Amino acid sequence: xxxxxxxxxxxxxxxxxxxxxxxxxxxxxxxxxxxxxxxxxxxxxxxxxxxxxxxxxxxxxxxxxxxxxxxxxxxxxxxxxxxxxxxxxxxxxxxxxxxxxxxxxxxxxxxxxxxxxxxxxxxxxxxxxxxxxxxxxxxxxxx
Numbered sequence: 745x746x747x748x749x750x751x752x753x754x755x756x757x758x759x760x761x762x763x764x765x766x767x768x769x770x771x772x773x774x775x776x777x778x779x780x781x782x783x784x785x786x787x788x789x790x791x792x793x794x795x796x797x798x799x800x801x802x803x804x805x806x807x808x809x810x811x812x813x814x815x816x817x818x819x820x821x822x823x824x825x826x827x828x829x830x831x832x833x834x835x836x837x838x839x840x841x842x843x844x845x846x847x848x849x850x851x852x853x854x855x856x857x858x859x860x861x862x863x864x865x866x867x868x869x870x871x872x873x874x875x876x877x878x879x880x881x882x883x884x885x886x887x
Contacts, residue, residue, distance in 0.1 A: 753825060753826065755822075755825050756822045756823075756825040756826040757822070758822075759818050759819070759821050759822035759825060760818075760819060760822040762815075762818045763814075763815045763816070763817070763818030763819035763821075763822060764815065764819075765778060765782065765815070766782075766801075766811050766812070766814045766815030766818060767811070767812060767815035767816070767819075768815075769782065769798075769801055769811040769815070770801075770808045770809075770811035770812040770815065771808075772804070772808065775801060775802070775807075775808065775811060776802050779798050779799065779801040779802045779807070779811070780798075780799075780802070782794075782798040783795045783796075783798035783799045786798055797810065797814065801814075823871070826878075827871070827874040827875055827877075827878050828874050828877070828878070829866060829870050829871050829874045830866065830870075831874070832865070832870040832873050832874045832877070833862045833863070833865040833866035833870040834862055836861055836862055836865035836869075836870065837858040837859060837860075837861045837862025837863075837865065838858060838862075839858075839861070840857060840858045840860075840861030840862070841854045841855060841857060841858025841859075841861070842854075842858075844857040844858060
């Protein structure tokens with residue numbers, strides 16, 4: 745269990761915190777206080793776009809949806825940093841590209857086909873495979 749507590753990087757934990765704050769900001773009324781505080785923090789650090797998005801989060805319904813989406817994106821990025829989902833997806837994309845070249849597609853066309861394969865993998869099988877690989881590392885490579 746201690747391996748689980750030490751495995752996430754600082755960046756992954758920071759992204760999880762940001763995502764959690766944004767998801768809480770999606771809750772009506774509670775989100776208004778958090779949204780204003782987050783907007784002020786973003787503005788003071790020079791992140792004008794972030795401040796504007798945080799303030800837009802105070803618009804009823806549309807703002808809640810925006811906050812939830814931004815929170816989900818941060819949590820997804822944290823999981824990618826922690827588990828290496830994009831690395832698994834890129835490996836799948838490379839294999840798809842190689843297969844496309846082997847059946848006669850040009851280098852450019854094979855590149856785009858491989859990119860599509862990587863994108864499809866990133867939202868389907870790569871998260872599961874990356875999680876399984878991480879769990880295997882925790883247990884010292886045992887299945």
